[in-house]
Amino acid sequence: MAAAPLYCVCRQPYDVSRFMIECDICKDWFHGSCVQVEEHHAVDIDVYHCPNCDVVHGPSLMKKRNNWHRHDYTEPDDGSKPVQAGTPVFIKELQNRIFASGEEILIRMKGEQVTPRYLERHGFNYPIGVTEMEALGLKLPAPTFSVKDVEQYVGGDKVIDVIDVARQADSKMKLSEFIKYFTKSHRPKVLNLISLEFSDTKMSELVEVPDVAQKMSWVENYWPDDSFFPKPFVQKYCLMGVKDSYTDFHIDFGGTSVWYHVLWGEKIFYLIKPTPANLALYEAWSSSPNQSEVFFGEKVEKCYKCVVPQGTTLLIPTGWIHAVLTSQDCMAFGGNFLHNLNIGMQLRCYEMERRLKTPDLFKFPYFEAICWYVAKNLLEMLKELREDSCPPPTYLVEGVKALIGALKTWLKREVTEPTSEVPDNIRPNHLMKELTKEIRYVEVREEEKKQERRLCQRHAPKVPSNLDILEQHTREVLKRLEVGPLEEVHGKLNKVSTASAAAAAESLEDNHLRLMLVNEKVASSQEPWWSSPNQCSRLEHREAPQHQRRLQGDKSPMDSQGNSSSEAWDNQGLPSPEMDYQYCDPSMSPPLHPSKRHAPNPPPISNQATKGKRPKKGMATAKQRLGKILKLNRHSRVFV
Known part of the structure; x- marks a missing residue:
C-alpha cells in the first residue's frame, strides 16, 4: 500500500479542513498557517513564492488594483460595468x-x-x-x-x-x-x-x-x-x-x-x-x-x-x-x-x-428532522385539546396543515433522493394519518358550530321592523281613539254611536301608550312616560294647555323655536334620537262638526311599504292612517 504524499514544510499529508496554497515556482503545496498566508490574503497574490523559492526569485507578486466598484478589483475600469454589492x-x-x-x-x-x-x-x-x-x-x-x-x-x-x-x-x-x-x-x-x-x-x-x-x-x-x-x-x-x-x-x-x-x-x-x-x-x-x-x-x-x-x-x-x-x-x-x-x-x-x-x-x-419531532409533539397537543374540549388556535391548525403537506412531499422525495432525516422512533405514515384525523375532527367541529349558528339565526324570533311596530301602534290607536262617528273594523272606518265614542274618550284619560326610538328602532311601551331612558326619543301626544301649540296634522312638527323640524326625521318618518317632540296645534279657529268636514282622501305616499304604488283599499299604510287620525281629531284630546 503506497504511502500518502506529503506536503508543505511540515511534511504532512493533505488535510481537507486546512487552507493550502501552491507555489508558482516549485509547484509544491503549503498550509497557509505554516507559511503565514491567510486565505483572504491569497486572492490578492498574483504570483506566489514559497519560503524556499522566495530566496531565489524574490517575494511574491501582488495583484494591481484597477477599480473600487467591482469584486474583482483587477478588472479595468472603463466605466461600463455596474457597481457590485459590498464594494x-x-x-x-x-x-x-x-x-x-x-x-x-x-x-x-x-x-x-x-x-x-x-x-x-x-x-x-x-x-x-x-x-x-x-x-x-x-x-x-x-x-x-x-x-x-x-x-x-x-x-x-x-x-x-x-x-x-x-x-x-x-x-x-x-x-x-x-x-x-x-x-x-x-x-x-x-x-x-x-x-x-x-x-x-x-x-x-x-x-x-x-x-x-x-x-x-x-x-x-x-x-x-x-x-x-x-x-x-x-x-x-x-x-x-x-x-x-x-x-x-x-x-x-x-x-x-x-x-x-x-x-x-x-x-x-x-x-x-x-x-x-x-x-x-x-x-x-x-x-x-x-x-x-x-x-x-x-x-x-x-x-x-x-x-x-x-x-x-x-x-x-x-x-x-x-x-x-x-x-x-x-x-x-x-x-x-x-x-x-x-x-x-x-x-x-x-x-x-x-x-x-x-x-x-x-x-x-437537520431542518427536516426537527419538523418530524415537532409533528409528533403537535399531535399529542391536538389530542389533549380535543379531550379537554378546547379548540386549537387558528395559527396552529393552519401550521399543522402546512406541516402535513411538507412531510408527505419529503417522503415521496426519499424515493429518488435518499437523504432521510426521519427519526428512527417515528412511524411517518402513521403519524401523518393521525395528524390528518385530528385536523379533520377540528374542521368537522367548526362546521357543526357554523351550522348551529345558522340554525339559531333561522329560528330566532323575527325582530319587527320600524314600520311593523308603527302599524301595530296605529291599529291600537284606531281602536281606542275618539274618532267621532267612525271606528275601524277589519281595516275600514265605520260609523259608531256617540255613546261608544264618549266611552272611548273616557278610557283615554289614563292612556300613556307611546312609541320609543331605541337603538334606531321604534319600540312600543306601556310604562309611564317618566320612566323612559333619557337617550330614547319619545313620540308622545298628551293633552296640551292652550298656551302650548295645538295639534296640527297637516303641518310639519315645530321645534321649540318655532322652526320646522321635518329634517330631524329619517326617511322612514322616525324621530331623531337627539330630539324629543311634543305635538300641538297652533290653529285657533273653531272646530267643524264631523258631518261638515271634508272626507279625507290623501294622495298616495311613496315609502318603504308601498314602494311608490297607491295602496289598495283597506290597506292604507300606517303613516297614512296616522295622518287621517290626526286630521279627524284636530281639536280632540289625543293620547298616542
Missing part, C-alpha cells in the same frame, strides 16, 4: 440612498411586554424593537466586553468563517488572527464575522437568550436528548464587524426568526416584508447571474431603514428579507429560533433554499 463605492451609495422609515413597521415594546402569550394573541408578523430590557430575560456581558474577551472565552485556535465584504466571499481563519485584524488601526480590508456560534464554549455562560425565544423555540422544546441527529446550535451567535461591513439581502436559514442585541456600536437594518410578491422577486433575484449588481431594495415597493443603536434589541419575524450595514465598529449578540406561529412561512423559506441550491453550511441543521 467601497457601493457602501458610499448605500449611505446616500433614501428609504422608508423603519418606524412605519417597527413595534416598540418594553421587555416585560414581549411574551409568548402576547405573540400568540397578536401574531409575530412585524419587527419588534426593545430598549427597556427589564423582564425580557436577556442576559449579556457588560458593554465593556471586548473582542479580546471573546478570544479569551472562546479560544484563539477556533477556526471561523469570515466575510470579505468587498468581494462578498467567505474564507476561513483562526479567531486569534481575526482579533489581531480587528484591533489594528489600519485595515486593508473590511472583514465581517457573523457566524460565531458559541453555545459549546465558556462564553455561553455569559449569555442567556430572551425568554420569548427560549420558550417558543422548537429546538429547546421538541428536540429529544436521545436523538440520533446532533442537536442544532443556532441559539447564540457573537457578531463582530468593523465599520462599513455589509451583508446583502437574505432570509435567515429555514425561515427562522431572529433576535439581535447591539452590545456596543451600531447596525442599520434594511427590512422588506415577506409578501408573496416580494418573496417571488427575492427568489428570482437570488438565482439571477447578476445578483450582486442589482440592489434588491429597489425592486420592491418599499424597503424600510431601521437603525439599531447600542443597548437595543431587535426581533425579526419569519421570512423578513433584510440586509445589514455596520455603520461603526460593533459587537452584537443574536440567535435564531423556529416556532409554531409561522410554520407555513418557515416551510416555504426552506423549500426556497432547496430550489436555490443553498449550501448546507448556510441552512438550518
Whole structure:
C-alpha cells in the first residue's frame, strides 16, 4: 500500500479542513498557517513564492488594483460595468440612498411586554424593537466586553468563517488572527464575522437568550436528548464587524426568526416584508447571474431603514428579507429560533433554499428532522385539546396543515433522493394519518358550530321592523281613539254611536301608550312616560294647555323655536334620537262638526311599504292612517 504524499514544510499529508496554497515556482503545496498566508490574503497574490523559492526569485507578486466598484478589483475600469454589492463605492451609495422609515413597521415594546402569550394573541408578523430590557430575560456581558474577551472565552485556535465584504466571499481563519485584524488601526480590508456560534464554549455562560425565544423555540422544546441527529446550535451567535461591513439581502436559514442585541456600536437594518410578491422577486433575484449588481431594495415597493443603536434589541419575524450595514465598529449578540406561529412561512423559506441550491453550511441543521419531532409533539397537543374540549388556535391548525403537506412531499422525495432525516422512533405514515384525523375532527367541529349558528339565526324570533311596530301602534290607536262617528273594523272606518265614542274618550284619560326610538328602532311601551331612558326619543301626544301649540296634522312638527323640524326625521318618518317632540296645534279657529268636514282622501305616499304604488283599499299604510287620525281629531284630546 503506497504511502500518502506529503506536503508543505511540515511534511504532512493533505488535510481537507486546512487552507493550502501552491507555489508558482516549485509547484509544491503549503498550509497557509505554516507559511503565514491567510486565505483572504491569497486572492490578492498574483504570483506566489514559497519560503524556499522566495530566496531565489524574490517575494511574491501582488495583484494591481484597477477599480473600487467591482469584486474583482483587477478588472479595468472603463466605466461600463455596474457597481457590485459590498464594494467601497457601493457602501458610499448605500449611505446616500433614501428609504422608508423603519418606524412605519417597527413595534416598540418594553421587555416585560414581549411574551409568548402576547405573540400568540397578536401574531409575530412585524419587527419588534426593545430598549427597556427589564423582564425580557436577556442576559449579556457588560458593554465593556471586548473582542479580546471573546478570544479569551472562546479560544484563539477556533477556526471561523469570515466575510470579505468587498468581494462578498467567505474564507476561513483562526479567531486569534481575526482579533489581531480587528484591533489594528489600519485595515486593508473590511472583514465581517457573523457566524460565531458559541453555545459549546465558556462564553455561553455569559449569555442567556430572551425568554420569548427560549420558550417558543422548537429546538429547546421538541428536540429529544436521545436523538440520533446532533442537536442544532443556532441559539447564540457573537457578531463582530468593523465599520462599513455589509451583508446583502437574505432570509435567515429555514425561515427562522431572529433576535439581535447591539452590545456596543451600531447596525442599520434594511427590512422588506415577506409578501408573496416580494418573496417571488427575492427568489428570482437570488438565482439571477447578476445578483450582486442589482440592489434588491429597489425592486420592491418599499424597503424600510431601521437603525439599531447600542443597548437595543431587535426581533425579526419569519421570512423578513433584510440586509445589514455596520455603520461603526460593533459587537452584537443574536440567535435564531423556529416556532409554531409561522410554520407555513418557515416551510416555504426552506423549500426556497432547496430550489436555490443553498449550501448546507448556510441552512438550518437537520431542518427536516426537527419538523418530524415537532409533528409528533403537535399531535399529542391536538389530542389533549380535543379531550379537554378546547379548540386549537387558528395559527396552529393552519401550521399543522402546512406541516402535513411538507412531510408527505419529503417522503415521496426519499424515493429518488435518499437523504432521510426521519427519526428512527417515528412511524411517518402513521403519524401523518393521525395528524390528518385530528385536523379533520377540528374542521368537522367548526362546521357543526357554523351550522348551529345558522340554525339559531333561522329560528330566532323575527325582530319587527320600524314600520311593523308603527302599524301595530296605529291599529291600537284606531281602536281606542275618539274618532267621532267612525271606528275601524277589519281595516275600514265605520260609523259608531256617540255613546261608544264618549266611552272611548273616557278610557283615554289614563292612556300613556307611546312609541320609543331605541337603538334606531321604534319600540312600543306601556310604562309611564317618566320612566323612559333619557337617550330614547319619545313620540308622545298628551293633552296640551292652550298656551302650548295645538295639534296640527297637516303641518310639519315645530321645534321649540318655532322652526320646522321635518329634517330631524329619517326617511322612514322616525324621530331623531337627539330630539324629543311634543305635538300641538297652533290653529285657533273653531272646530267643524264631523258631518261638515271634508272626507279625507290623501294622495298616495311613496315609502318603504308601498314602494311608490297607491295602496289598495283597506290597506292604507300606517303613516297614512296616522295622518287621517290626526286630521279627524284636530281639536280632540289625543293620547298616542
